[in-house]
Amino acid sequence: MNLPAHIIEAKIDLTEHIPLHVYLVKGEHYAVWIDSGVKDMFPLFVETMQKADVAPENLRFILHTHSHHDHIGCNGQLKAHTGCLIAAHPHYANWHSDFEEHYHEFSRPFPHLIPDTPELRAEVLDILDEPAPLDLQIDEGTVFNLGGGVTLEAYSFPGHLLAELGWFEASSRTLILGDAITGLDWELFHSHLTVQGYRDSIDKIARLLDELNVEQVLFAHFPPMTPDETRELVKKAHQYIDDVESTLIRYCASQDTVTLAGAWETLCNRMERLQEFRSLNMVYAHIQDLIERGILREVDTETYQIR
Ligand SMILES: [Zn+2]
Structure with a gap:
C-alpha cells in the first residue's frame, strides 16, 4: 500500500516477528512524529526527516499514542535535536519523566511475582534514551493543524493501556494507531489492562472506519492496512x-x-x-x-x- 506523500514511515524490527513502524506527518507549517520508537532509531529519524525535507526546527511535536517504552524511546534525543514539544495523555505522565517509576509501574505492579532483576531492568530501560517530561497534556478531541489542510485529531482508545490515543489525519483519511489493536499471535501476550475498554476500543475503531470514511490504517506493530483488512483484524x-x-x-x-x-x-x-x-x-x-x-x-x- 502506498502511503500519502506527507506521511513517511520509519521502520525497524524489534524482534524477528515484531516490527515497529513510526510515522512522520508533514504539513505546510510544521511536522510531527507520532511516537518516537526506541532510542536506537534516532539516526533513522534524522535521516527520514532530511529525506522528507523537514528541518529540525520544523519538527514541532511528538504526538504520542501511548507511553510504553517502545513508543517514547527517542524523546530525549529528538527534543535536544529539534526543540520539539512532547504531547501525550496525562495518565502516564510520570512514565516520561521518571524511568524508575516507568519500570516498576509497567513491569512490577505485583513485585512479589516479578523479581527486580538486571535482565528485566535492561529489557524495559535499555531502549529509552533520556527522560523528557510532557510539555502538553492531550486527550480525545485535541486537533493539531500542521498546515496545507493536514490535520491530526486525537481519538481515545483505552485498553492496551488505560490511556491510549489514535490520530486521524483528515486530508488523507488516514487513521494512525499505536497499540490499540494489540499483537495477537506473538510469542508473548502483548497485554491489555482493561478488558471492557479493549473490547469497546476495537469496536470504536471499526465504527470510525465508516464514520470517518477512513482510507488506510497505520499501526505501530502491523503493516498498513485497508479498512477491510482492519475489520478482519478487529474480528481476530x-x-x-x-x-x-x-x-x-x-x-x-x-x-x-x-x-x-x-x-x-x-x-x-x-x-x-x-x-x-x-x-x-x-x-x-x-x-x-x-x-x-x-x-x-x-x-x-x-x-x-x-x-
Ligand atoms: Zn504498547
Whole structure:
C-alpha cells in the first residue's frame, strides 16, 4: 500500500516477528512524529526527516499514542535535536519523566511475582534514551493543524493501556494507531489492562472506519492496512480476547480456588505464550473484569473462586 506523500514511515524490527513502524506527518507549517520508537532509531529519524525535507526546527511535536517504552524511546534525543514539544495523555505522565517509576509501574505492579532483576531492568530501560517530561497534556478531541489542510485529531482508545490515543489525519483519511489493536499471535501476550475498554476500543475503531470514511490504517506493530483488512483484524482481536477469557474461566471452573499466580501460569501454558510480566497484568485485568461481572469473587488475597 502506498502511503500519502506527507506521511513517511520509519521502520525497524524489534524482534524477528515484531516490527515497529513510526510515522512522520508533514504539513505546510510544521511536522510531527507520532511516537518516537526506541532510542536506537534516532539516526533513522534524522535521516527520514532530511529525506522528507523537514528541518529540525520544523519538527514541532511528538504526538504520542501511548507511553510504553517502545513508543517514547527517542524523546530525549529528538527534543535536544529539534526543540520539539512532547504531547501525550496525562495518565502516564510520570512514565516520561521518571524511568524508575516507568519500570516498576509497567513491569512490577505485583513485585512479589516479578523479581527486580538486571535482565528485566535492561529489557524495559535499555531502549529509552533520556527522560523528557510532557510539555502538553492531550486527550480525545485535541486537533493539531500542521498546515496545507493536514490535520491530526486525537481519538481515545483505552485498553492496551488505560490511556491510549489514535490520530486521524483528515486530508488523507488516514487513521494512525499505536497499540490499540494489540499483537495477537506473538510469542508473548502483548497485554491489555482493561478488558471492557479493549473490547469497546476495537469496536470504536471499526465504527470510525465508516464514520470517518477512513482510507488506510497505520499501526505501530502491523503493516498498513485497508479498512477491510482492519475489520478482519478487529474480528481476530475479539476472538483473541474471548479465547483468553474462556481459557481463564475454564481453569477457574475446574478448581476449588485459583490464585493470580496460578491463573497466570495456566493461561500462558494453555495458550502457549511466554510467561512474563505483561501477561500477569493482563490476567489481573481479566480477573477484575470477571469479578465486576459477577463470575468470580475474591475469597482471599489474590485468591478467587467461581460463583
Ligand atoms: Zn504498547
